Amino acid sequence: MLLSNFRTDMKIIHFKNKLRQTGLYLGLASLILVPSACDQGFLDTDPQGKQAGVVFWQNEGDATKAVNAMYANLRSWNNTAFAAIALESVGSDDAEKGSTPSDATFFNDYDNFSVGSSDGQLGGFWQGQYQNINYANQVIDNIPPISMDETLKARYIAEAKFVRAYSYFRLVRAFGDVPLRLALPKDATEYNVPRTPKAEVYAAIEKDLTDAAAVLPLSYGATDIGRVTKGAAMSMHAKVSMYQQKWQQVFDLTNQVIASGQYSLFPNYEALFRVANENNVESIFELQNELIPSNKDASNSQYSQVQGVRGVVGGGWGFNVPTETLAKSFEAGDPRRDGTIIFRGETTPSGDAIAATGDNPMYNQKSYVPFNLYTTGFNEGSQQNVRVLRYAEVLLMNAEAANELGNTTQALASLEMVRARARGTSKTILPKITTTDKAALRIIIWEERHHELAMEFDRYFDVIRQGRAAEIFGPKGWKAGKNEVWPIPQNEIDLSAGVLVQNPGY
């Protein structure tokens, strides 16, 4: 009844006003309906100020930018600052927390091996390396279809493989088995990956480095300095081989690097680490940092800042300081002691007078940037490059491999080159090593590494590699069967819903 009433009413109204109404309704309808015709266009808005991913990976320019982004990430906070200090330095006998007693006390947990799986630096280190790996995988997966100069394309992929290998090497040293991602995840089913055994990770690293070395050039022109070279790939490969005791491989690779004629030792050990001498003849791979006044975001390295001298403008936060043990361990008169350690009260060769009183008796000199290079508003020492691979290390790897293979002559010769540079013109210090006893020479070469590479984030894993960690770090709390690796970040285990299993003992 209701409905019929309504219909009748409408009919009457409709009839009476038919003409007037038709026009009106059409008018109203047009108002209501007009936008619908163009809804599709209206709703299809472009991302604002963000280039859509689908239009990336189109040309050589895109490939170049993606490779640049990959390099840029290597200097990020998680790659070079607190996380690196925590996982790669303070565990050693050479370095300790520094700063003031109560600041950032979590570093102590790495120094005395009481760290729990929830500490933020574990996650930071993990994330930093996997970000590098993602940037590398982006290049490796997406560049091949781009139509561009094929030589350049191959080189870009080779550079990415080096970065991937370098990052996995840092991961495998720190955590042992880790999820191995050699391609971008295609969809959500590929997000959660279990840990791959350490041996397989090493195999993947070696493959990447072999591939990279086959393609990369020996050197670059002035505008490309800082990119990875063939020498860098072979040197990294040698180091990775050394961690697996593949001595013949270490020997062959280092010999090739030496024979390439690209490198020699920089005469002044202390000056080797100064901003003015970046990318010098000894440099095999350096992370490139700069202070660009117009680009604060690009001047974001905190590598030098976090380790800088406390309590002075242009210094820094004073973390990762050398220990008394390190200072005492140098052979008498070894100039590398002064080149490695800034002592309270000294005046640096660059002319900075360090106050005689201060929070810490020593600071890392290898990351030091003279205070007058500081600009407010920027991180202290943001221009300091990070020396990752130096020719001196290649020589020491060569010496160690030669000794292991029984080639004492070459071992002594390579070792002497490193000692001779440190010795300089002095006739009294760092005498030439002549022992031919394999075991004794091994220890001597290890100690040479200790001093040559001190405070360069090598010592902690180097000692573990040598199998002497229980002996050297034991008094600080290091325990065999547990502390060879750090715990996997708890957050990552949580997020994996148990796909990732914690390292034993944590």
Place this chain on the structure above:
Amino acid sequence: MKTIVRLLYMLVFLSVGTTVLAQEINVTGKVTSSTDNSALPGASVLIKGTTTGVPTDAEGNYAIRVPSAQSVLVFSMIGMNPQEVTVGTQTVVNVAMQEDVRSLEEFVVVGYGTQRKLDVTGSVVQIKGEEISKQPSMNAVSGLQGKVAGVQINNSGKPGEAPQIRIRGVGTAYGSANPLYVVDGVWFDDISFLNSGDIESMNILKDASSQSIYGVRAANGVVLITTKKGKSGKAVVDYNGFVGFQKVTNQIKMANANEYATMVNELSNINGKGNVLDPTQYGEGTDWYHQILRNALITNHQLSISGGGEKSTYNFSLGYLNQDGVVEKNNFKRYTARLQSDFQVFKSLKIGYTATGSFSKSKDEAGGIFRQLYAAGPVVPVYYADGTYGDPTDYNLGDGNNFNPQVTIDYFNQNTKKTLLTGNVYAELSVLKGLTFKTSLGGRYSQDETRFYNPQYVATFKQRNTTSLLEFTRPQSRYWIFENTLTYTKDFGNHSFTALVGQSAQRDQSYKLTASALNVPYASEGDLYLTLGNTDGRNVVDEGDLGTYASYFGRVNYSFGDRYLLNASLRADGSSKFFQGGNAWGYFPSVGAGWVISNESFMKGQNIFDNLKVRGSWGKIGNASVPSNLSTLTVATGGGLAAIFGGQLNTGASINTIIPPTTYWERGVGTDIGIEAAVLKSRLTLELDYYIKKTERAIFDIPVLTSIGTESGRIVGNQANFENKGFEFALNWRDEIGKDLSYSIGFNGGVNNNKVLSVSSGANPIYDGGVGLTSGALATRTKVGDPIGSFYGYVVEGIFQNQDEISKSAQPNAKPGDFKYRDVSGTAGTPDGTISGLDRQVIGNPNPKFTYGINTSWTYKNIDLSLDFQGVAKIDIYNANLGWRYGNENFTKDFYDNRWHGEGTSNTYPSANIGGGQNYLPNTFFVQSGSYFRVRNAQLGFTFPQAVNEKLKIRKLRLYANAQNPLNFFKYKGLSPEVRANENKPTQAGIDANVYPLSATYNFGINVTF
């Protein structure tokens, strides 16, 4: 309503012509409203017992001839209590009519229209403008705290900052969690620009069926705001003003210098180093809160002029607010102007517009200053004897608190200006009887500017700057909304029918430009141009957003005999935000039904219920408050991705995010069952609601495995379904005692239970929260069956007293004074003698269970008093301030008094090393009750008697004193129990790190009507 008015008119006109009487008396007078003394045009003046009567004119005046002195005049008007006056010897009878507050003809505003409260089948609460403006508040929403059942409001004491509002619990997990505000048809996220005095009414749509007509944006609830309009008649000039001050209350007490020095040494000793400070050198030291905080002045003026002729009305208002922050130098000024007019162009065509301009200017508060006040060392003096700043570096305190907050205040120089213009124009055409076409075009333009200047200065070792920096940030937004509706209303017999169809289109575009230059001189503000800075080191970046919406909607309301009610609506929304996903369109239906039992014939005889109604409704709503182009993979760029080769910069770009394959519309589905009743001659009214609100395919921004290598380590997508289930009540008692005392008491409350129904990752819960605050540990877990964002961590069993206890425990690396955690589980699912991630469990719920308010008002003769109380119960707060430490930050006095500092000193509080070892890990010690109860508002007013008004030639004069939050009761040990969710994310809710302190406000005000 209009029909009834019209009928009355006709009745009145008819009678005038036909009545002839002797011994007549000419009576004239004016009918006004007792509420605001405004003229009441169209009121009926009737001689009792006759059909003789006249209506009042546009100025509320009337003239009538009555037969004799015994004649009684009956004054009546819809919405007003009728009033009778015996003429006697008077020839002038002026009447002030009172509003009929119990009228069942109460109207509420619903989406795209109004409805009789009787006809509503959902849960809609109307708050009248006077209720809002009565309580001086800078933001209209903050005044609602404790007034509406099921609506939780977290106020911030910060000048100009909007409160956080949750209607029936957490509606959405990502993007803006603010409700949609529709101000005169224009959509807003925030109404900070709006002067509370301009509001005629606020209508809160609480249930999904009422919200559903706003499909696209309704997921967090909808608040409909209508602003004041003029009324025909003589101009009414209103002035409201108040001055007052804001004062930090329930202030947290920090350790003094002596206590602090003691703790610094304890902390240093625990870390194997020697003493740092000599406690005997220090006494009280610096109380940084006392040094930097102040009683902040507030001044507010509001002037409005409204009136109109027969065919047009206007309302013009001006507002001025000047509010100081409780932090020195912080100040906020807001100027508002508004003009609104309606014109009856033809009998069938009405047009009108509203234009609002709001301009605000602030001297901003130094970022992070509250964290600094909490952390700053009390051993550091504000100034040394020589007048230079106290320098924490001189005390060797480290970098956790290497700042002098006074320096921060003195050298922080940032101003923000905001300009907002908004308005709408509309035309309403009565096409046929009952058929109305309305078209409305609304828009908004805003242009803000933040100017930051970091001068060149040297204050302390750490606080210095050698190169000045000038930076401008300019966000700008343009928005328009075009809506057309066609409404058909038809009453026939007992049937009442309304149908609505409509269309809406919106476009919202924002753009932000940031530019900076170094070494800009600063002799005067006139120097602050980027051009004057270095050419080297200039920086310009910009960003923007664009969203569009197209919508179609319709609704049918039907009621039979005011007994059976049926409402149904459907909205189809297209949003550009989901276009790339191929799912641009979402459909949001709703239905509601009601039964007004008290109108049934079988209820005629009874006199218990004056009103009894049951109602039920169901609806779907959507959420598009997510970033644009969510499903589009974008390219990352920026300086951080620029590589350096040969010392030169090389632009970098790559992909460092992952996106879910498709992001769908997030949907809310809500069911509501309610009862409304009025008993005891309508003195007692009751409204009960039970609701279930499900959020389906909720969009979350959650952490993902960092091994995927994304930049943020987070992913946005449809991650979970969750539910809010609850019960609400509003009980009101209103009565009069004798002639002079009238009062009302209202009690409202809500119980809400939040539960996660499913997560996309299946058995794997969502972890989040507290990443930075707990040294990287995740502090919340969102798991099926639990409340969203539940605190997750270890259970503290006690404190390790000595090495012996430690050696026997599951934490061999602990130190005496550390938390002893409960060994709950292990790899085999049973306690395994070690403390690992497997020993964590749910340790708190940040979602409030009970929210309630008690509102009372009392009027005795000329005196009026309101007392409002409000509270929240059963809520947990994670007091992250305690464990969020880098070094030698200060401790609370409570912590000092109770801390462990040697065997047997405490088994509940840890040592000074609370931020170190494993002590910082999320655990039960940090979870504290967030329940509170407060006197929300107390107000005493005095209205001057008529005699004074006549002398002063004004219509009304009222003075009042008011106190907000004067008394607060809570056990929480942080600054304020009103903790706002970080970025509105429910997976990071209730984590307290650096909240604004709680403050009380005292005001003295005046209302004058001319």
